[in-house]
Amino acid sequence: MTSLTSAQLCFLPYCLVILLYVSSPNWVAFPAATSTSHTEAKALLKWKASLFLNQALNNLTWYDPPTHHIHATNSSSTNRKPRTSPCTWTGVSCNSAGSVSKLNLSTCGIQGTLHEFSFLSFPNLEYLNLSLNKLFDAIPPQISYLSKLHHLDLSYNQFSGRIPPEIGLLRNLRFLRLSKNTLLGEIPKEIGNLKSLVNLRLSYNNLSGLIPPNIGNLINLNTLYLGKNQLFGLIPKEIGNLKSIVDLQLSFNNLSGLIPPNIGNLIKLNTLYLGTNQLSGLIPKEIGNLKSLVDLELSENNLSGLIPPNICNLINLNTLYLHTNQLSGLIPKEIGNLKSLVDLELSENNLSGLIPPNIGNLTNLNTLYLDSNQLSGLIPKEIGNLKSLVDLYLSVNQLNNSIPASFANLSNLEILFLRDNQLSGSIPQELENLKNLTFLVLDTNQLSGYLPPNICQGGKLTNFSVHTNYLTGPIPKCLKNCKGLFRVRLEQNQLRSNISEDFGVYPNLDFMDISHNNLYGEISHNWGQCPKLTALRMARNNLTGSIPPEIGNATQIHELDLSSNHLVGLIPIGFGRLTFLERLKLNRNQLSGRIPLEFGSLIDLDYLDLSTNRFSDSIPSILCDLHKLYHLNLSNNKLSQAIPLQLGK
Template identity: 40%
Template sequence: MGALDNKVVCLACFSLFVILFSSPNFAACSPASAGEANALFKWKHSLQNQNTSSLASWEFHPNNDSISACRWLGISCNHHGIIKGLNLSNFGINGTLYNFPFSSLSNLKYIDLSINQLFGTIPPEIGSLSKLIYLDLSINSFFGSIPSEIGHLSNLETLHLVENELTGSIPHEIGNLTSLKDLSLYDNNLEGHIPASLGHLKNLSFLYLYENNIHGSIPHQLGDLTNLLELDIDTNNLTGPIPSNLGKLKKLTMLFLHENHLSGSIPLEIGKLKSLEYLSFYSNNLTGSIPTTFGGLTSLTLLHLYGNQLSGPIPQELGKLKSLTDLELSQNNLIGQIPTSFGPIPKSLKNCSTLVRARFDGNKLTGSISEGCVPVELGSLTQISYLDLSKNSLSGSIPRFWPNFQNLFHLNLSRNKFSQEIPFQIGNLFHLNKLDLSHNLLAREIPSDITKLQSLELLNLSHNNLFGVIPKGFEKIPLSFVDISYNNLQGPIPNSKAFIEAPMEALQGNKGLCGNATGLQPCPSSMNSKSRTKHKALVILIPLGGVILFSGALMGYVIMLEWRKRKANVEEGDKGNKDVFSISLFDGKGMYNDILKATENFNAAYCIGNGGFGIVYKANLPSLASYTTTVAVKKLHSLSDQAEFASHKSFLNEIRALTEIRHRNIVKLFGFCSHARHSFLIYEYLERGSLAKLLGKDETARELDWPKRVNIVKGVAHALSYMHHDCSPSIVHRDLSSNNILIDEEYEARISDFGNAKLLKLNSSNWSAIAGTYGYVAPELAYMTKVTAKVDVYGFGVLALEVLQGKHPGDFISTLTTLAIESIELKDILDTRLSPPSAEVNEAVMCIAKLAIGCLQINPESRPSMQVISQIFSTRKMPLNNL
């Protein structure tokens, strides 16, 4: 779903930056009144964690009339010394607002209390802050209803109450806030109807009400919000038709109404929204045809209409949508003869050269795919990455257009009537992750070319008429799921985890399969003789970045036994080509010899880097042309006998971590070799080298412009979120630094060097020795050694500031704990070797700065998780995805 999967908006990163980076320093301002300071001081002492380090500067002495709250962290004042702003976002505050001094702070214009641990109800006294322009209470635990008194804030321009536990209905009094530009109430438990009074908010640009329990119809008055840019009320219980009045919203760029119970036909007037970029109506009860007027939505990049009851043909007018990247029309009742072009895609869609994702599954589309016309009609769709034509009635042969689709990672042609063979050209889809051709009429043998798909994790060829032997090459690809049931296959199954551990249902219904798997007979000894090794070398194949083939403990035990035995038996002059322990995509013994030859026995001339545990060499290996021609080889340092175990422990850590995980922003591990003379890891080679190297030279630093730097920080955030929250057990890197971030040719970031990685297992204390690079190590490791993911969050904060400043932030980090954040100006954050960021990128840069500061909180519990940060970077409102 891309952008639709991530619903966290960087609320603290929009208008609030007026406070953070645009407001002047108030060093010369007169003291705020003692009454204001005393009132805030009392509220601090009502908090459950009043001694939080974030509020350490909030000190008040009743006998000192000259006390200045303007110097307190999180406070900003006007030139008269009167408090005008509170920015306490991500301060780790735990408490309520019941003792908050609303009446004493009548001049407040800005309040940001987001990303804290506040609870209780929102007091009605908040309505007394008549000068308030910005109010953000998001990402807390407030419950109860929104007080109607909030309608008294006539100057309010931004209201964010998202991700709380608010109930009740939306107060109709919000319609009185005629200055409001941004209203965000999503991800609560709000009920009732959408107030028609919202139609009075003529200045409103953003309206987010999604992920609540709102019911009733969409009020037609929303069509009067002519300045609206984004409207999102998805994932509620809305019923009735889509108002045709929404066609008046000429400035609208995003319209999300999906996952409701809307009915009726799609209004033709929606086709008048010429500025629309994102349109999503999926999972409703919409009927009728897709309007031909949609051909006028020439700015559209995303169109999701799946999961409705739409009927009729796919309009040829959709071919005019030349900016379209994501088209999903599946699970409807669409019908019609397939044109003499690719599948159910009308011939006119050949103009949609930007199309990345297309789904048409679950309709009633018919006809055959004319292979002769495919290169003409579909050849320009080279950017497509997701294609689903399943659950239709398509017939004929599967076309051979696949070499044009190098970005395709998901291909589902299941439950159709395709016949003849599987085209060998599918083997050219090197990024393919999922291939489903099940429930068709495919015959002949499985082409061995499919085993070139080194990224393939899911393969379903079940319920066809395939025969012959399964290609042995499947042992070399990272399959985690396979289903070959109900074919006519025979012979031994490949010796890989996916086949050996496949359930009986995934292998049954064939002629004569054999092998070491549930429900199969053992293969005759003659079949196994070829697999018996005649060498001392132990070569075990694993998936590239796939799943672990055996536990780390067993791996360590075997390696240590082999290591000690070989060290005792091998002379210094022995080349040792016979004694190689390896785990690799390639032939371990051959690869070991090839690398020694390519590096001239690790000659210093091939050295490209030096780390804490090893030296990195560049090796050109023409023999691996089907995978790559150049690799990076990390050779472990030769250590003393006492240090050997620690060295190999690091070695195993890196292997274990990288064989568990697979992510575009994590360096790829091709394999490793362990030998009495040399032990080394084989990685993908990244031409641009480390981030530290690029930032360290003025010429390369200038090439890292602001969009590239934003993308680098974003990539690292996504990778860390994957490691912390999507891996089991979680993986903490523990040594995040610019030296360990590698950059590829397209300036995409890759996290590398997992020698200090820690696998966090459930029900484990996770105590460990201090690890990491000076300047990036979290402060809590000075007094405790329990590893948590917040260690990486701190390192990410340092790294993010380093990317913005172009150098390690150094002492600037310590000033963040004592210097009021409001006094920091944007120029203090940015690399002076670059011109200031453009308006398009400025918001993203500022958001990174604020997130980085949040990550550097002394209290680890006050730091956001990498999952939250990753979601912020993926939100629709952040201008990051198009940089």
């Protein structure tokens, strides 16, 4: 056996001490980190204790840390508490030294404030995500103690007060997300010091004042969301320095002045949202330089002048919103180059001239809004090439001639608005092929001929409006089984049909107007089985028979107009159940009997016209109790006795 030297014997105790350290179950490699870990654990528990007690808080598996005894004996281990280093706690991660580096409690449902959060106790925290909780009150200025922080997300909470200027001391910050709170005041200019910032989101708050010009210092920024605030003043020209920016959203503020031309320098820009502000002047032609642009939203401003043709160079454009401005001139024919376009909205401007036929090249188009302009001429048949189209709005223009039969190719079309133009000719029967159609609105034109007999062939039609045209012939029989109808307007035409069996029972019907036609027959009892009906207008037709008592079951009715027909008999006493009724017009018929006492239940009635009938007996005094009544016409009847004195009060 080899003998030990004296030097080796002297070294042996040190080896034993090291061995005890390593074999100890509570051994921590770095004593300094142990101290930090204890401090961090206590700080987290103190903050937890300040939060509102709820189930979410109970789900946080944070426990008191055990006391560490370096020279623990084997016998003591039988009673030892489980190890609860904060590194194992819910949402907590540590670095290699055992110090908290990441705290992610997003969507945990915790409720409370940050007042008891000891920021100073977390010298190594790099990532803090408390988003999607119910935290409220101010963001403490002490947040600046988190000097190593590179990710801060407090979005989707209820934080209030100002953004602390001290946040500008977090020089390592790359992600700052404070959206969806109720923060107010100005954006602190100190944010311009965060040169490492890549992602800045302050949208959906109550921030006011100017956008600080030194935001242009954030040259690494690729995302800037300031939308849905109350910011005002100019868009600073320094924003043109953000050469790395990909996503810029300033919509829904009160920004004014011109769009800075040097926004054309932002050649990496993918999304540009400046809508719903008070921006004025021309759309800068430099926007045509943004070749990477996918979404361009400049709507709801005061922009004027022409649509710059070079905007049509943006061949990656998916969305183009220029609606609700004061743009004038022609729709540039180059718009047909935007083959990637899915959503094109130019409505509510002063655009004139023809719709360019090569708009039919936009075969990916899902939505086309050109309504409320001064467009004229024909609707180009090439629109029939837009097989992906779902919404088509061409209303309130000066378009003329016929509706193209090629519209029958739009098999995905759900909404078709052509109202308030100068369209003529018949409604193409080919529209029956549009099986997905829910809205068909063709009113206020000069259309003639018959309605397509199978217009509700797909069974999805909810809104059908063809009023104020020169349509003739019968009401399509298919409407009887079109159960999804919500709003129907056929008035002011020359339709001629026996309506006794034309209409069915509609669970969702809200509004029906067939007045001012040549319709005849009796009023169907089915109207009483339409539980959501609020308006029924059948005036100025040739309807006969009595008023069906079942109408008294349509208790949601606010307006009932059966005037100027040939109705006979009594007013059903069931009308007393129509307690939401505001306007009742039964004038110019041949109704008889007494005015029902049940009218006393119609407490919301403000307009009552029973004139030019054959009512007899006295004027019921209960009419005096209808305090909202401002129009009452009982003339040209056979009423006896005096007018009740209270009626004039």
